[in-house]
Amino acid sequence: MGDLMRRYWLPALASSELQADGDPVRLLLLGEKLIAFRDSQGRVGVMDHRCPHRCASLFFGRNEADGLRCVYHGWKFDVEGNCLDMPNVQNGAAMKARVHAKAYKAAERSGLVWVYMGPQDDVPPLPRMEAALIPEGEVSVRFVQRACNWLQALEGDIDTSHFGFLHAGHAQPEDFQDDHPMRHTVTNRAPEYHVADTPWGTSYGAYRLEGDGRMSWRVANFMFPFWTQAPNSDFLTNVAVRGWVPMDDEHTMVVMLSWKKSPGAYTGMPLKNGQPIPGFAPAVDYLPNTTDWHGRWRPRARAGNDYEIDRDAQRRNEIYTGIRMVFMQDQAVTESMGPITDHAFEHLVPSDQMVVRTRRRVLKAAQALREQGTLPPGVRDPQVMWDARSGSFHTPAAADWQQAYREQLQAAIRVPTAEREHVPGA
Template identity: 55%
Template sequence: MLTMDSNDILTRVGSGTPMGELMREYWIPACLPQELAPDATPMRIKLLGEKLIAFRDSAGRIGIMDHRCPHRCASMFFGRNEEGGIRCAYHGWKFDVDGNCLDQPNLPEDARFPDRVKAKAYKVAELGGIVWVYMGKRKVAPPLPALECLSLPADERMVLCHQRDCNWLQSLEGDIDTSHFGFLHVGSVKTEDVDPDTMHRWGLINRTPRYHVKETDWGTMYTAYRPADPGNYFYRFAHFMFPFFALVPDGTFSNMIQATLSVPLDDSHTMTYNLAWTKREQALRTLKDGSPIPGASLARDFLPTTTDWLGRWRLKANRGNDYLIDREEQSAGRSYSGIKGIGQQDQAMVESMEGPEEGIVDRSFEHLAVSDRMIAITRRRLIAAAQAHQKDGSLPATVDRPELARGARGGSFIASDKVDWLDAYYAELTRAQSPMDFLQRAQAAE
């Protein structure tokens, strides 16, 4: 059970809130690079409750700024993206990607004051197939994130995103909840239906794992473990990383280079980014005859993009149509949930959680169990970090040392039940090493 005051600390992300101010100390994903073309129409985006516009200028530079023109507050969404800057349609004032005023054409030349006007623009960078923005107060932004998957070659990198109509924490907690996989996603699958040689079958043989959880420099980590063949455990490791990253356990540890980012658009909407190595080995996607497990795919269909603040990357399967649930498939036992697609199954669950306002669950109604230890400890870590930053400005270590993320990877492996779980983890991590080292070894072996 969580008090409403604690829940507010966790879920509110607007300017001035404890969690919102903590998140602004990090680089935040804003959009995909391909969504912005030079001199093309500006795009409305929301981040941490702020209404912004994004555009790419004539030279290919990206600008992300408050949508209000500093002159009379008309929206720059209606502006002209041309000749190295964006020009307000109201009076023609023009600004570059850094917010500098370039022109005030409605004023006599001797009455212009461009050096005293600046649009609220944020620092922007492109990395790993994502456009990142720094919304904090530092004059010099902190280092960019150092997630493993951001080092992958562009031709071996997958970047997907979709919007969720719920608070960011609901989205994140779904990614660090391991025991639901054996039910929501593969609950209809029997052990004899899958390849007898895959280690992931142990997750079907025993759907009630035990857990180890601990705090880390980058956030929190856990493993769900259960007996495998005699003398061994089957481990599934996952991590939470500040401010809203998750490394899920859904694959083979040695090549599971991936991350899921639950980016708050506002208090009740989240953009989820899935980054992954295209050659990773995922867990339990096919039956032993090679056919796909019903519903266990990443396929997703989208509604047409609109120009409103929340008009991008919205799934066709949504709350309004009950996520296209097929009750016949569910009742026949062919699909545990009756919902098609792993992402849509997760989405239905996290969006269905209710609270005093739509999109934010009332966690005082919960009854957490041993399977929720990772969630409970992660909440505690987040609250402590937000309160510490509010009190004296202190920050999690990964703000200025993002390379600490190199100590984290999600995924599954089998290890001796005589070895400490952390020793087993670091032994596997040492064998896996960095993504570039792994790729070089894999290519050398081919």
């Protein structure tokens, strides 16, 4: 699975986390301990944290004059890993060309630093999801670290039946305005839905017949290698994605991208009688970042304080879980499974179809890469991700959901810059 992940550009950290000639940042990606830094010209370097001389950590290095200098013996490296200086060696000027730090290709777009950890002589195009093409000034970028395996964390986003309980078990349909996407989930807490493989991964369409004879749909996607699109927004205006980036086997960095200018986008805080419904607080409270390998973007609510659960609010059914925020409710249940879920203990049922289909799709792609060398979806053909969008919409009762999806996609409001940059077949 690690080889599959390495064939994609990975969102590693926010561009704002690196300052020119500023402090190097420890970065844990796919189990590798890396260092990220921005040089004097603003270029970003991502390399193994060990100096190739005696393996001292470059985290303690001096970021100066377009390079990172190891404080042990003064060897200096540029963003591509080239050795620029070997001052403790008599013939260092001649020897430095033979030494190269292990460095990965890095690029910046949409407020993110992207890293490619696959073959450095065969780098694919950058991702072409719409959310990954939002101009920096219009993009919202958020991170949250989760202490569990990436796949079990991701699966919460593609599990449509949990929302009516974990997040909205205390809510009733009349608590939401008629056209609110979440009204669907609390009206039918045992959803019926279709699942399909798609060019970008997998999709589901959960459906319910409305009183006026129309069919209500909630469509969500999994996109290779670890992206999800949730359905709780209007389909026509929803430009948002989450990346479940493996730090190591037991820690995940969730990267959330959305378009600030999405007209009418769902804010995440439904109202009842003009007041926010408890349990839907939109913001994550963070602990201060530290410089250790797992020190970035850790939520204040965590296993050590039981995610700040309020048992009185739970008993009053004010908040179904007693945990005040949707994202942290997901955090609590997925981390409670343990760092890596024992799937042999599971009893899967029809409402888990999307989870099962996605597991199978990812496993088959990893096997095809290993056994036949077949590249997984979206590596050489990143434009397939352009047609992935999630959200809610209505159709006539007898309409085909995938045809309706295509029609909705044609009518969708797109990020203007992203639409100009999208070139089919690029």
